[in-house]
Amino acid sequence: MGESTGPLKKLPLDALWRANEGGRGAKKFGDFAGYDMPLEFEGLIPEHNWTRTKAGLFDVSHMGPCFFALPKGHGLVGDEAHKAVAAIIEELVPGDIQGLKPGQVRYTTLLNKDGGCLDDLMIARPAEPGAAGDLYIVVNAGTKEQDFALIAQNAGARANLVRADDRCLLALQGPSAEAVARAVISDDLGAMTFMQVKRFDAFGRLTITRSGYTGEDGYEILVRAEQATALAQALLSHPDVKPIGLGARDSLRLEAGLCLYGHELDETISPIEADLAWIIQKRRRASADFPGAARILKELADKPARKRVGIRPLDRAPAREGVEIQSGGRKIGVVTSGGFSPILSAPISMGYVETAFATPGAKVDLIIRGTPRAAEITPLPFVPHRYKKG
Template identity: 75%
Template sequence: MAEAPKKLPLDAIWRARTSKFGDFAGYDMPLQFEGLIPEHNWTRTHAGLFDVSHMGPSFFALPKGHGLEGEEAHRKVASLIERLVPADIQGLKPGQVRYTMITNAEGGVLDDLMIARPAEPGAAGDLYIVVNAGCKHQDWALIEAATQGEANLVRADDRCLLALQGPGAHIAAAAVIDPALADMSFMNVKRYDAFGRLTITRSGYTGEDGYEILVRAENAKDLAEALLAHAEVKPIGLGARDSLRLEAGLCLYGHDLDPTTSPIEADLAWTIQKRRREAADFPGADRILREYTNGAARKRVGIRPNDRAPAREGVEIFKDGKKIGIVTSGGFSPILNAPISMGYVDAQYAERGLGLDLMIRGQARPATIVPLPFVPHNYHRPK
């Protein structure tokens, strides 16, 4: 018998606002409140509050009494996690967040994740790591196996992770949590003594400005209700989270990324910093660096169907009658009022403006390769 999906700590708050729930990564998640399109548009113009407590937040720290201080402590804990990822984690500045991937020996992606270096006193040997919901148990096992007890992994998925996203996010966060949040930089992390103890990154999965806020379960209700009481904020479901990330050209693990897909194919070469490329000491380095230098055989691209028929995952891509690729994500863009897709095509066809055909229900429909993202990002980068 299949195991019943887990309930979010804030399940009662969401059930008071919607009956539209669905199982995602083993959790019973709210899918919609007012409807996908109004929720999507509200997030693009105001601020949406998403419950993403199904994700895998954790803390990775050197054991107590390790005897290291400052940069030496950080380099030690960062070197341990670098056994799994190709990003330069040792090079993180205090308070900085970096997007990266766990790669396998063949250069494929086992998961994509965020790794942050807290800046507070006493946090020199700590990292804050958030992995994907469907991969978290696998990822945590990999981290523990690769680091062999040299550091401690502390799961935090018993807490609530709330994503406040949209151009009004900084207004609500400053009013409800701390005025200093308005000036926090994109891809930074900070801890706040509010609503218990909060760990906040200025990041998200929508292409908009915003924050991801880790809060203990016992304080989550007060925080969520305070944010929802703000005029800028409405609750947003999982449906709009997917349409927003697709407009932003962001990958969804298990669809646009998988164990056979390399970061170079996925157009994520920018996530591998110079020090790691020169060291070539991460899993799958042979393939990844070969593709970095010579190019990959295929490439992730944006696709705009020329008509109104959406091309969803699994749709085959053709050029002059020859199959050249496959769609990995697709749907409707409320902002563009048109269907959009992402997929992989043979590298020789990954040309902006190229016309191609999408085989939808046995019929070839015209489409065009376009640059990503479909909708420009709106991240907060201080001038």
């Protein structure tokens, strides 16, 4: 996914992550979706545990934030303006975007005509009345070019997509995130709850969602590149905050049972197979007007052939992406992500199995380097989410 030609793109905060004052710089960088990303600072496991106990700062500026808005002079206000722009994006996703309240964020997927996932993304309705008719959208790094093209093309002259991926996107995640954000940015961040969005006049202007990809409470902060160093330094100067690389981001999202596009989701996988039926709200099920609705609603009624599950190997060997899952010597599925859980101090995996096996407690075999090893299907997440629910 996102294979690049030519030199890697540098993050606006590249110099900050390379600066090794007090040994705090990143130890390893690597290509992710064509960007030269900090992969590891102190070490995967210490970074992971720090995020679960204090707060981690992640640079996710490789991702694809954008604003999707009705053309200037649309003349609509409030709910009417919102519904008009939301109806356009709903042509591509199964979520109830028209039903978003001001300041609400929703997780959804871009669908192809067969009901497969082209990407997973966040769509937010700004809280500010003046921004009615705008949506704030964040898509994945590896898919952003095709996503932006699809969204813009589908909208035609009805709405404009304005890329914001020249800005920085910083994620502050962990139990200390709220205290840190209130101290450094604005006390009002305490009043936000999970999956809300708000603008703040600090460090230029910030667009902040209370969301993340770790299972912890926290925020994702869109900041203009010229203000990003000051913001990152202010956050990092708090004793509870350390920089965290993409390596720990992956183990954190795996423990939290969250999908990674290209692994748990791809163009062949429907939201129902991915166990994401909850992202399709009642109104959309009834209207059945999203791409691939026939397949998706049929899977919802009859169960899909395969389903995403959590898997706990019963010994210590991690089962990584591509490991075959068997039952009685017959292939019944495949691991899509796997590794080691620092919190459980045990290997964990996610994968797809035939639906008959997608029951917690079901016994399966993982074929690791040719040897079958016993494992058990387990509920997701592996580590409970600690979101600040409203």
